Amino acid sequence: MDYAKYKPYPVFRLENRTWPENQITQAPVWCSVDLRDGNQALVNPMTLEQKLDFFKLLVDIGFKEIEIGFPAASDTEFNFARALIERGLIPDDVKIQVLTQAREHIITKTFEALDGVKSAIVHLYNSTSTLQRDVVFGKSRDEIKKIAVDGAVVLNKLAKKYGEDQFRFEYSPESFTGTETDYAAEVCNAVIDVWNPTPERKVIINLPSTVEMTTPNVYADQIEYMSNNLKCRDSIVLSVHTHNDRGTGIASSELALLAGAQRVEGTLFGNGERTGNADIITIAMNLFTQGVDPGLDFSSIDTIRNIYQDYTELPVHPRHPYAGALVFTAFSGSHQDAIKKGMAKMKKRHGSWEVPYLPIDPADLGRDYDQIVRVNSQSGKGGVAFVLEQEYSIQMPREMQKDFGPIVTAYSDYKSRALPPQKIYELFEKTYINIKKPIELVWYDETTNGDFSVTATVKVNGEEREIAGSGNGIVSAFCEALYGVADARFDIMNYNQHSLEHGSKSRAITYLQISDEKGTNYFGAGISSSTTKSSLLAVASAFNRMLVITEDRVALGI
Secondary structure, three states: OOHHHOOOOOOOOOOOOOHHHOOOOOOOEEEEOHHHHHHHHOOOOOOHHHHHHHHHHHHHHOOOEEEEEOOOOOHHHHHHHHHHHHOOOOOOOOEEEEEEEOOHHHHHHHHHHOOOOOOEEEEEEEEOOHHHHHHHHOOOHHHHHHHHHHHHHHHHHHHHHHOHHHEEEEEEEEOHHHOOHHHHHHHHHHHHHHHOOEOOEOEEEEEEEOOOOOOHHHHHHHHHHHHHHOOOHHHEEEEEEEEOOOOOHHHHHHHHHHOOOOEEEEEHHHOOOOOOEOEHHHHHHHHHOOOOOOOOOOOOHHHHHHHHHHHHOOOOOOOOOOOOOOOOOEOOHHHHHHHHHHHHHHHHOOOOOOEOOEOOOHHHHOOOOOOOEOEOOOOOHHHHHHHHHHHHOOOOOHHHHHHHHHHHHHHHHHHOOOEOHHHHHHHHHHHHEOOOOOEEEEEEEEEEEOEEEEEEEEEEOOEEEEEEEEEOOHHHHHHHHHOOOOOOOEEEEEEEEEEOOOOOOOOEEEEEEEEEOOOOEEEEEEEEOOHHHHHHHHHHHHHHHHHHHHHHHHHHOO
8 A cells, every 4th residue: 555655635724714613503405416416326327217206205305406417418317307397296496406517518408408497406517626627628727717607608698598587506616625725716706707696596606525635624614715705695505515535525514514505415325426425314314413403304214215225226324324224223231221221211201302322312213212222142131121121011120130131141142143022022931920830820819817818729840739828918928838838938029010001901010039048039020910910920930930040059069
């Protein structure tokens, strides 16, 4: 890797910059370029009908400006523009945008494609960078500027021919980031002089990071310089169009907004040439998490993701912010515990969303909470408890969580995979619920005459026996009865019970923690439509676990 053949980006110093102190308090104007920049980057570009469907998706999301293509480039692009216009598919509050080079015959073809449109943006561009001037065009600064000015003149002429009230103009000095910033301002101002905008009829000056060449702060400096040095600033909408060559296209767009940009061009999921464009979903949802209305609706993000993947034939990374399949999923035990506690607090109070590790409520994106926590060998008790509560209404006491967590972790480690909720419940059921060996509760009867008495039929290793006991409650009476079955005594340390469902036919679950004469703890659970039977089943389950585990320990000599 010969790093010496590369040279650093020229330093651009902006004196008295103000953007670092600014804050984004409102959404920019959004312009989707999925159907132009995004589509031209696909291995298999969309068909006409697919583009029509995708256009509808963009409208449904809320885009008011949509770049639909380069009509002079091919029949497909031209026919797409005509189909949108002739079929009346463009809502009155939506402007389509078309791209054209600053060449008269291409501009002419572009206006032909727009004949009869109600409202459109004609996006004129030519490359201004030092590298393009030298390597591609072999032209001077004045010659490159003349290309832009001549193109702007043609736009004026053709807009008058086709009905100038229908058209707005946009100009991009392509490869802006590779252009001397003062020269970029000179070219843009020359175009502005031709178009003569007013506050009522603004033009768009778009400053693309066609190739991302430096850190986002430098781009922000360039944007603030341009904002301060463009003519007719109150008649200009300052726009940015960032690419992701250095992996910071989103940051560049956000910092540009701090620096004076008012409009963002980008794509869904960052699709675009080379490393892609700025991802509008991420930028918009970043604003949403700061309490700013993005003006775009991503409340059905899974549907949007599925359509995008079908039509572009591109995958969405599972760790994509907001839309990735795993973006709201925690595997780490400490993360899971914090999320569980945060979600529990959110249920008890109203107000701002504040859940550790979840900067946004998944429900705002149309996603459920099922996948917030997934359990594998890296997980802890909090994650296990969260899954059981979310999926099965199991609310394990804290001490029981400590007992069950390692069991799940060991099983996941043994299987070398994450465990689905059903498997976690199966392990819980097998470990604690209604355990019937060596002792199974068959029948019981209770009487109250000052003290509580219970008589019961149990099976001990398959053989029925009658037992009886008394105490200050039905549970203590049943415990006393069990003492006659095995030479083992225990104390109840914790008792919890709740309903698993709502309504008169709901089942109750009881959790029990007992301690033997050595102070070792054992846990059991019982489920029944009868709260009393649920309690007795929990006692039997905990007692069975004590007997079996004690026997195993004796056999192992521990």
